[in-house]
Amino acid sequence: MKKLFLGLAPALALVAIAAWSTCRVVGAGAGVPDDRAWAAAAAVRAQHRPGDLIVFAPGWVDPVGRLHLGDLIPLEMAGRQDADRYGVIWELAVRGARAPETAGLRPGWQRGFAGVSVRRFERTPVEVVADLVEVAAAGPGRLRVGGQVARGPQVVLAEVGFTPRRCVQVVPAPGREIEVTFPAVTLGRELVGGVGLADVFTRRDVRTPIELVVRVGEQEVARARAGVDDGWVRWRGATTPGTADVTVVARALGGARARDRLVCFAAEARR
Amino acid sequence: MSGRAGPAPRWLRPALALGLGLLALALVLAAQRDVGIARDETVYMGHGSKYARWWLDLVGGKDGTLSEQTITAHWGGRGMTDNNREHPPLMKTLFGLSELVLHDELGVAGEVTAYRAPTAAMFALLVVVVFLWASRLRGLAVGVIAALLTLCLPRAFFHAGLACFDAPIATLWVATLWAYWRGLSSRRWAVAAGVVWGLALATKHNAFLLPFAIAPHFVWVALRHHLPATGRSAGGAARALGRGLREHWPLVASLVVLGPLVLVALWPWLWFDTVAHLRDWLRFHLDHVHYNFEYLGRNWNAPPFPWHVALVTTLLTVPAATLAAAAVGAAVWRREGRAAAAAGRRDDGAAGVLLVLSVVVAMGPFFLGSTPIFGAEKHWAAAIPSLCIAAAVGVVWAARRAAAAARAHAPGLATRAAVARGLEPAAVAVVGLAIVGAAAIETGHAQPRALTHYNAIAGGAPGGADLGMNRQFWGEAARGVLPFLRTRAPAAGAPARPVYSHDASPAWGLYVRDRLLPPTLRDSGREEAGVASSQLALVVHERHFNRHDYMIWAAYRTVRPVFVLRVDGVPVVTVYERPATGR
Numbered sequence: 022m023k024k025l026f027l028g029l030a031p032a033l034a035l036v037a038i039a040a041w042s043t044c045r046v047v048g049a050g051a052g053v054p055d056d057r058a059w060a061a062a063a064a065v066r067a068q069h070r071p072g073d074l075i076v077f078a079p080g081w082v083d084p085v086g087r088l089h090l091g092d093l094i095p096l097e098m099a100g101r102q103d104a105d106r107y108g109v110i111w112e113l114a115v116r117g118a119r120a121p122e123t124a125g126l127r128p129g130w131q132r133g134f135a136g137v138s139v140r141r142f143e144r145t146p147v148e149v150v151a152d153l154v155e156v157a158a159a160g161p162g163r164l165r166v167g168g169q170v171a172r173g174p175q176v177v178l179a180e181v182g183f184t185p186r187r188c189v190q191v192v193p194a195p196g197r198e199i200e201v202t203f204p205a206v207t208l209g210r211e212l213v214g215g216v217g218l219a220d221v222f223t224r225r226d227v228r229t230p231i232e233l234v235v236r237v238g239e240q241e242v243a244r245a246r247a248g249v250d251d252g253w254v255r256w257r258g259a260t261t262p263g264t265a266d267v268t269v270v271a272r273a274l275g276g277a278r279a280r281d282r283l284v285c286f287a288a289e290a291r292r
Numbered sequence: 293m294s295g296r297a298g299p300a301p302r303w304l305r306p307a308l309a310l311g312l313g314l315l316a317l318a319l320v321l322a323a324q325r326d327v328g329i330a331r332d333e334t335v336y337m338g339h340g341s342k343y344a345r346w347w348l349d350l351v352g353g354k355d356g357t358l359s360e361q362t363i364t365a366h367w368g369g370r371g372m373t374d375n376n377r378e379h380p381p382l383m384k385t386l387f388g389l390s391e392l393v394l395h396d397e398l399g400v401a402g403e404v405t406a407y408r409a410p411t412a413a414m415f416a417l418l419v420v421v422v423f424l425w426a427s428r429l430r431g432l433a434v435g436v437i438a439a440l441l442t443l444c445l446p447r448a449f450f451h452a453g454l455a456c457f458d459a460p461i462a463t464l465w466v467a468t469l470w471a472y473w474r475g476l477s478s479r480r481w482a483v484a485a486g487v488v489w490g491l492a493l494a495t496k497h498n499a500f501l502l503p504f505a506i507a508p509h510f511v512w513v514a515l516r517h518h519l520p521a522t523g524r525s526a527g528g529a530a531r532a533l534g535r536g537l538r539e540h541w542p543l544v545a546s547l548v549v550l551g552p553l554v555l556v557a558l559w560p561w562l563w564f565d566t567v568a569h570l571r572d573w574l575r576f577h578l579d580h581v582h583y584n585f586e587y588l589g590r591n592w593n594a595p596p597f598p599w600h601v602a603l604v605t606t607l608l609t610v611p612a613a614t615l616a617a618a619a620v621g622a623a624v625w626r627r628e629g630r631a632a633a634a635a636g637r638r639d640d641g642a643a644g645v646l647l648v649l650s651v652v653v654a655m656g657p658f659f660l661g662s663t664p665i666f667g668a669e670k671h672w673a674a675a676i677p678s679l680c681i682a683a684a685v686g687v688v689w690a691a692r693r694a695a696a697a698a699r700a701h702a703p704g705l706a707t708r709a710a711v712a713r714g715l716e717p718a719a720v721a722v723v724g725l726a727i728v729g730a731a732a733i734e735t736g737h738a739q740p741r742a743l744t745h746y747n748a749i750a751g752g753a754p755g756g757a758d759l760g761m762n763r764q765f766w767g768e769a770a771r772g773v774l775p776f777l778r779t780r781a782p783a784a785g786a787p788a789r790p791v792y793s794h795d796a797s798p799a800w801g802l803y804v805r806d807r808l809l810p811p812t813l814r815d816s817g818r819e820e821a822g823v824a825s826s827q828l829a830l831v832v833h834e835r836h837f838n839r840h841d842y843m844i845w846a847a848y849r850t851v852r853p854v855f856v857l858r859v860d861g862v863p864v865v866t867v868y869e870r871p872a873t874g875r
């Protein structure tokens with residue numbers, strides 16, 4: 022009997038693998054919730070309040086999530102610098118995935134809708150006393166710009182590290198720096214922001230990094246460096262509550278070859 | 293080793309070859325109708341028609357056709373990509389001739405199908421070559437199974453339906469190796485080897501790698517045959533190699549002389565300033581721009597690339613059952629080769645070594661970390677038929693072993709002649725059907741969006757997306773949203789609705805000509821200006837294309853799409869519509 026089994030084993034194993042692989046490939050789509058499941062999950066809009074953050078996981082399912090709930094996601098929320106200012110986060114996830122925004126949080130409420138897991142997280146949000154992107158968007162003429170400018174500053178929705186970022190974009194002359202001063206900014210105890218290189222093609226063609234220096238008055242409070250593969254680099258610095266000029270220096274490192282550095286930054290003054 | 297049920301009738305082998313070839317051709321031609329037009333195809337189609345017209349002018353005796361000026365105007369130019377001179381012309385010329393004959397003259401095929409027919413025919417030829425080679429090596433059963441497994445490769449089957457070079461170069465790569473192998477024992481085949489290599493050179497620059505498979509094999513064969521007589525020393529090895537070269541001089545001469553001559557003969561751009569034009573061609577590929585490509589969750593567009601791209605991508609795209617059978621077959625083949633060598637018998641090991649070298653050389657550049665990884669498995673597609681042949685060996689070995697075990701366990705079976713005769717073929721049929729069936733179902737399931745397909749090891753298309761593997765390229769998948777776009781076409785008499793067609797822009801005109809789109813859904817143009825003037829917009833999902841979503845969000849003032857095309861739940865194309873208040 023053992024001889025028979027050993028003789029048959031390779032053939033049986035191949036047939037079993039063939040059957041397994043067929044079921045796994047053909048049935049793969051059944052493991053991803055369809056529009057009916059998403060439509061049911063989208064019923065959470067009844068509990069959603071303006072200002073609640075909605076995120077989807079895994080990242081590749083994002084277009085489907087936006088198809089069903091995209092009207093609840095303003096551009097400013099989609100292009101956020103981070104999730105810290107949101108007290109309520111709705112996470113809609115499939116295949117057991119989790120969104121990075123909810124890492125370490127425990128859901129206060131959750132429910133499954135035919136494969137779409139909906140979780141509601143609540144936490145104490147940070148209090149933003151000034152948003153430099155909003156300042157730039159509201160009054161670009163109020164900004165003081167120095168240094169060697171190729172383009173900018175302008176408020177854009179840019180691709181940084183393949184994520185959307187609503188940011189102030191500046192392009193220094195090759196190998197040079199730009200200073201953008203935001204006058205009389207209301208400050209809290211910290212200034213928190215992010216910076217990165219926008220546009221995948223200029224990142225590919227020119228591989229030099231950039232550096233960001235943030236000053237409050239004459240004092241440097243933060244410094245960050247972002248290379249072509251670093252994505253959105255977060256930075257933070259301690260500040261004294263009050264009002265002061267905030268200057269952001271964007272530097273294209275690497276000399277004359279450091280052209281087309283689309284420096285994209287955002288910052289919030291937090292209480 | 294030609295099967296164990298007695299010699300097959302002489303007509304059977306050619307009949308099977310013909311049947312397999314026709315089956316492959318018919319299936320590919322039928323399947324490609326639902327495959328979108330790839331960005332590169334539009335370039336090759338246009339230039340192919342131009343090249344074909346030039347040849348017709350030449351045959352028709354048109355004055356000035358052979359002038360340097362006319363050749364340059366059709367085949368070259370000052371710029372590196374003028375008249376698509378960065379790619380050799382064989383397949384493009386065939387695309388153009390096919391379109392002229394099948395579409396313009398005979399009207400038996402649509403425009404796109406006619407352009408694509410030569411690739412389908414080339415892929416059918418690959419299936420035939422694999423059958424002929426494998427059946428010659430290991431019998432008809434191995435030949436048929438190897439050929440069917442080659443046909444049932446989801447990604448290769450997809451590329452076989454495109455007017456591009458990847459399927460043809462895989463065919464001509466394998467055909468060159470086959471002709472070379474036959475040429476070791478036949479003068480006719482020796483001549484053919486040079487010609488086929490020339491055709492490969494005239495198809496794609498990958499063919500320049502073939503000597504790196506052929507030369508080591510030739511040395512190995514020469515040493516194996518002559519070393520016993522010349523002695524095992526450096527001098528003996530040199531003498532053995534010399535004897536091999538003398539013995540096979542027609543083959544060597546054919547490859548060295550005929551191959552390059554065929555390339556030059558088929559490419560008028562090389563008829564003057566040959567060295568400079570050859571140098572420009574190769575320099576283009578040595579300095580090729582690194583397109584963006586997603587692999588294991590990261591976008592890659594600059595070296596160093598991961599060394600394991602070819603290995604992992606093959607493991608995740610070739611059907612798992614084929615891979616498992618190939619592992620069995622490779623082990624069996626190696627064991628048999630060793631046993632034959634130990635017994636002093638000649639075996640088919642020389643072919644086995646050649647098939648292994650084919651894999652090593654086709655995939656080798658991708659282990660260096662400096663070779664661009666865009667295009668993934670299509671760039672080492674020539675390696676995969678070796679796996680299919682090994683898989684067929686594994687299938688037949690496992691089936692025969694099972695039949696032998698059954699006979700031994702139930703001796704009564706062996707005494708009944710009819711049962712004894714039928715047991716082994718039946719076992720081969722069952723195991724073969726299981727493996728080929730699995731590959732066939734997977735290939736069918738993967739079409740027409742096979743670039744999104746991943747195998748059972750990955751977990752299908754969603755598993756591939758979870759792993760952060762590339763979902764598609766060339767904008768082909770836009771074909772899948774055309775039915776939706778038609779529902780958004782303006783009513784008769786209403787103004788046109790421009791569409792930001794993204795990566796499908798080069799194909800838009802062909803879609804309109806093919807009546808897949810009404811002219812009122814015209815292409816709005818490229819990048820920000822195209823988005824700004826559009827009423828509808830689509831994004832073909834590749835990681836580096838996320839920026840197109842963001843451009844559209846900013847212009848339309850919404851992140852909400854109106855349609856998402858999915859493959860097994862994985863988004864591949866998203867369509868946006870400008871809200872009434874969005875402008």
